Amino acid sequence: MPLILPGNVGSATAVTGFNVSNSLRFNSASNDHLNRTQTGGNRRKFTFSTWVKRCNPATRMSLFLANRSGSNYNQLYLNEDGYLEADFYHSGTQIFRYKTDALYRDPSSWYHMIMAVDTEHDTASSRVRIYVNGLEVTSFSTETNPSEDVDTHVNENSIVAYIGSDYNSNEPDYYLAETVMLDGTQAAPTDFGEFDGDSGIWKPIDVSGLTFGTNGFYLQYKETGTSADASGIGADTSGETNHFTVNNLTAVDQATDTCTNNFATLNPLNSVGTAGLSTVTFSEGNLKGLGTDDFDTAFGTIGVQNGKWYWEIEFDTTGGGYQAGWTTTDQMHSIGASGDVYTKYVGFRDNIRIMNFNTQELADYANISAGDILGLELDLDSGTRTLKTYHNGTLKNTATLPDDQGDTWIPIMGDGHTTDPVFIVNFGNPIVALSSANSDPNGYGSFEYSTGAGYSLCTKNLAEFG
Numbered sequence: 001m002p003l004i005l006p007g008n009v010g011s012a013t014a015v016t017g018f019n020v021s022n023s024l025r026f027n028s029a030s031n032d033h034l035n036r037t038q039t040g041g042n043r044r045k046f047t048f049s050t051w052v053k054r055c056n057p058a059t060r061m062s063l064f065l066a067n068r069s070g071s072n073y074n075q076l077y078l079n080e081d082g083y084l085e086a087d088f089y090h091s092g093t094q095i096f097r098y099k100t101d102a103l104y105r106d107p108s109s110w111y112h113m114i115m116a117v118d119t120e121h122d123t124a125s126s127r128v129r130i131y132v133n134g135l136e137v138t139s140f141s142t143e144t145n146p147s148e149d150v151d152t153h154v155n156e157n158s159i160v161a162y163i164g165s166d167y168n169s170n171e172p173d174y175y176l177a178e179t180v181m182l183d184g185t186q187a188a189p190t191d192f193g194e195f196d197g198d199s200g201i202w203k204p205i206d207v208s209g210l211t212f213g214t215n216g217f218y219l220q221y222k223e224t225g226t227s228a229d230a231s232g233i234g235a236d237t238s239g240e241t242n243h244f245t246v247n248n249l250t251a252v253d254q255a256t257d258t259c260t261n262n263f264a265t266l267n268p269l270n271s272v273g274t275a276g277l278s279t280v281t282f283s284e285g286n287l288k289g290l291g292t293d294d295f296d297t298a299f300g301t302i303g304v305q306n307g308k309w310y311w312e313i314e315f316d317t318t319g320g321g322y323q324a325g326w327t328t329t330d331q332m333h334s335i336g337a338s339g340d341v342y343t344k345y346v347g348f349r350d351n352i353r354i355m356n357f358n359t360q361e362l363a364d365y366a367n368i369s370a371g372d373i374l375g376l377e378l379d380l381d382s383g384t385r386t387l388k389t390y391h392n393g394t395l396k397n398t399a400t401l402p403d404d405q406g407d408t409w410i411p412i413m414g415d416g417h418t419t420d421p422v423f424i425v426n427f428g429n430p431i432v433a434l435s436s437a438n439s440d441p442n443g444y445g446s447f448e449y450s451t452g453a454g455y456s457l458c459t460k461n462l463a464e465f466g
Contacts, residue, residue: 003270003329003410004108004262004302004459018206020051020258023177024221024233024249025285025431026164028059031171032253033164034219034234034244038066041155041214047116047187048076048154051204051259053175055286056268057082057105061172063113064181065162067153073167074153076115078104084137086115086130088152095150096128099142104132107268107286108301110177110259112193112202118186119150131189134202155183155215163219163234163244175285177221177258178204180238183213204259212238219244224251255285257429257458261444264302264311264411264427264457271298271414272335280414284431288424291415295341300411300427302457303329307465309378310440310454312447313413314432316370316422324348324413324423325355326378326387328406345412346387346399348374354389356399365396375447377454378409381465393449411457428456 026032048064062077071092079085082105088095104111114131121127124145130137153159163179165171180192193204207218218238225231226246233254234244257263265286272295280298281290289298300311313324325347327335335344342349343358354362368374375390385401413423424432428445438447442464445456455461 003267004264004462018204018260020177020204020220020260021256022221023051023053023175023255023258024219025175025253025255025257026172026249027253027284028056028171028173029283030248032248033162033171034246034249035160035162035165036217036228036234036242036244038155038157038159038161038215040157042184043151043153043155044119044149045117045184045186046154046213047114047182047185048180049112049114049187049192050179051110051112051177052078053110053257053262054078054104054107055173055175055265056282057107059172060166060170061174062162062164062166062170063176064115065166066156067159068162068165068167068169070167072153075167076113077166083141084113084130084132086128088146090153094144095152096146097142097144098128098130098140100130100137101139101141102132102137105269107265108262110262112189112204112259114187114189114192116186116188117152117154119146119148119152121186122148124148129186134189134193134195136189161215173283173285175255175257176219178207179217179219180207180210181212181215181217182210183215185211185213208237212240214240215242216240217242217244221254224254226250252431252433255429256445257285262459263429263445264300266298266425267301271296284424285429287426287429287431288422289414290420290422292420294415296415297323297335297341297412298414299327299332300425300457302427302459302462303408303410304378304380304457304462304466305408306380307461308381308453308455309457310375310447310451311411311428311457312373312375312426312449314371314373314424314426315368316424321415322348322350322368322413322421322423323415324374325376325411326409327412329408329410330406331357332410332412346401347376347412348389352391354397354399357402357405361399362397366391373448375449376411377452379453380409388452390449428458
């Protein structure tokens with residue numbers, strides 16, 4: 001059950017030092033990807049590097065692809081089981097292939113992954129080197145080294161390179177940040193990151209001074225345009241002007257969830273329903289869910305023990321059939337496959353009433369309308385711990401939290417019993433355009449309404465307050 005807790009805040013705790021401002025959120029349902037036609041470069045020596053936060057752990061996630069053909073391609077990808085693989089096939093013949101023993105399935109974490117190639121190297125095992133979070137991967141279930149001096153499809157003239165699409169034209173669900181190609185260099189991980197002196201956690205460094213080469217690029221995902229130019233989402237900021245063509249991605253897919261400030265999302269590895277395992281369908285960077293069975297319940301990826309916190313949720317439905325609030329990790333594990341979910345959290349219930357575990361705080365006062373925004377402001381720092389609930393920015397209730405339900409609090413949301421709602425959560429990293437943008441007191445996140453004293457659920461705030 002991946003869950004970010006205080007004292008275990010991942011790779012994004014540093015408030016000072018190099019900070020990454022943006023990532024790009026890819027959604028498979030809309031066939032999001034970037035592509036660019038390569039010019040002639042160094043086909044034997046190159047390095048691809050990116051930070052990735054995966055969403056659906058059961059699907060293939062291509063990080064980089066050169067030549068989208070079933071028999072001719074180079075690809076670095078996370079497979080359906082969570083192993084990292086690097087492949088090169090030419091005319092249907094396997095030239096090299098590497099598959100890690102380690103699994104990388106955690107949807108709450110950012111990973112840094114590198115494929116560094118030099119087929120001219122005298123040592124066969126050094127011709128393709130794979131690194132994850134600053135460390136070289138040396139244990140593979142499959143390890144086929146290339147012949148010396150072999151030419152790959154990477155940097156091959158007139159061959160199309162892809163970010164976010166595999167050789168079968170399948171697009172993944174993930175976030176990418178700091179995506180880099182070096183043409184002509186087999187680089188080391190220290191060219192892209194360093195271990196934090198205090199925490200020992202691998203973190204990114206400024207790469208703008210690297211030599212990128214003819215086909216090299218540096219994608220920071222800072223722009224919002226849809227053209228293949230300096231104002232586009234796929235803008236190359238390396239100075240080489242190797243801009244990518246944008247396919248189905250728009251400004252709303254630009255995210256602030258990055259490898260230096262990791263935001264909460266929904267957790268596809270931790271959800272429950274009537275059959276034990278939830279049938280919630282997750283999409284849009286694990287910030288959108290569809291419950292298709294009674295009492296399908298999802299949880300956030302960040303838990304808190306102190307501080308003041310705020311998040312919003314929108315249900316694209318009318319009437320009842322939903323739940324949204326905060327629960328504890330103690331109660332999360334006791335939620336069963338029946339309506340007792342309503343006794344396990346504090347927050348909103350259908351039509352609209354407000355529950356405080358097994359007590360009704362406020363009886364039905366309205367029906368939810370599609371597009372309504374529910375806000376939940378949790379205060380764990382005051383003498384009396386409370387949850388303030390808001391409906392379209394208006395405070396509806398202040399509930400006093402019980403002391404006997406557990407110490408670690410986590411967002412909870414999902415399906416009721418008769419309706420299959422679509423729910424969209426905003427932990428500060430929205431997937432929909434906002435009519436107004438409100439950040440938290442630290443300046444992080446973007447919300448439809450004021451957060452009050454609450455902070456967004458991200459690792460920089462967690463390190464300070466959680």
